[in-house]
Amino acid sequence: MIDIALIREKPEWVKEQLQKLNDAAAIPRIDAIGRLDQQRRELLAEGERIQANRNKLNKSVGRLRGDKKLDDAARLAVAASAAAAIESGDLDGALALLTGATPPNGGAPAADALDRLSGALGELANRVEAINGEVKTVESQLDDEMLWIPNLPHESVPVFPSEEDNIAWEPEGEFRAFDFEPKPHWELGPALNLIDFERGVKIAGSRGYVLRGDGARLQRSLIAFLLDMARAKGFTEFYLPYMVRDDSLIGAGQFPKFRDVVYHDADADVYMLPTAEVALTSMHRDEIFDAAQLPIYYVAHTPCFRREKLSAGRDVRGIKRVHQFEKVEMYKFTTPETSYAELEALVEASSAVCRALKIPFRRLEIVTGDLGFSASKKYDLEMWAPGSQEWLEVSSCSNTEAFQARRANLKYRAEGQKKPQFVHTLNGSALGVPRTLIAILENYQQADGSVAVPEVLQPYLGGQTTIRAPEA
């Protein structure tokens, strides 16, 4: 969520930002939010004004009823005058009467004066309730609109319309020179009996896949290696729930916009985790940190489940785009002052993993048109896959600034400051597992059809250096 004060104070500027994001659908919402916000505040002011008077009057009535010093006639006289004052809208006058500041004005002290007073106060309660009802309606409309507004880009993000314009940095690492035609992983995997697509589809349907033998072991090793890399950099490792409630998805920015990519168990009303980021964002929901606790670094390996409609004919082969995959995700809670330095460090941490695996990769600076919903600034890392002949996105590192913090109510108290303020949150993959697996297979394949094991993974595979096809 962005700060509504921005919309209140400079709506045109906000619209310009949305224009850069290519989110034309969000733009008309800004005016709607402006109207709702104003409406809300007007209603609140009116409702609270009456309520403040009502609170005072109610207390005074309690005292009037219990006041031993007044005889019945006097009590009725006060009640009658006060009731008349309330009915005519003079709440201050009524209060003065009830507290004895002004004497009753001598109206007929009817026997039912106390009931009439109660009735008048009840009427006041009804008015407040009616206004509060309107406030509620307006607020829920307002919240709903706000949840659809994407995060705004940081000023350093290059302004271009589409992912075609993302800025690729100079690749790092050595591109291998092959003296044979490198195969894509969808050929290598089955040939080495590491990946079984037919059985996967048999079990799970479209896009199902099975890793087998050294394929499964390689994945397991990779995950352990990735977690160890993060842990060495000070990240605390977590095991997390894979099924989450909708508040968690709203907090991380998945809902309401991306509802259709998340699997849902309607009976239990829980959702399957699309990324660990969702669970990690919610870890400290509704908490207030001390400044001294920040920054906080977390890392977790989880499966990710994505229902996205996988378009026919695109990325259909292999395990590049699937409904279920493993990912190791890093997450940071920081102060606003340090979040951009922390973003650089985060990308560096992911880059270090690519270097350690000795696979050529490059950094992509994401432009405004491709920023997505939650990020203020984002970098992707891509590994080169010589068999598929393409760059594979293996990591995506974002600073969401206070966008998720506002949705999930994540705050901290700055040194010497009374008011808590929102933290900044960052997330980055380290790395996406199937794509890294693809890159390993395709980069480490050898002329005889076998695949060498990256040096850093060998200890995790009991010293094994090569993956070969099993004996026929």
Added chain:
RNA sequence: GGAGAGGUGCCGGAGUGGUCGAACGGGCUCGUCUCGAAAAUGAGUGUGCCCUUACGGGUACCGUGGGUUCGAAUCCCACCCUCUCCGCCA
């Protein structure tokens, strides 16, 4: 799945329908005392929202949502969650 207990502030723990944002204790912060510390002692110590340049004022919040009432932490209803015992189970 069966039976029971309970959800109040940073924590523990009170709370006759009106003066309760909430006793009391602990913690924490600032101060006094001290060479310093401990002990003792004084004051303070929630969050959101609205109004206000500011000082400050108002309002809401005692699991959530409804209801009763002039007035609800306190009464009624529904729901959620936690815990204990039994059963089942990796």
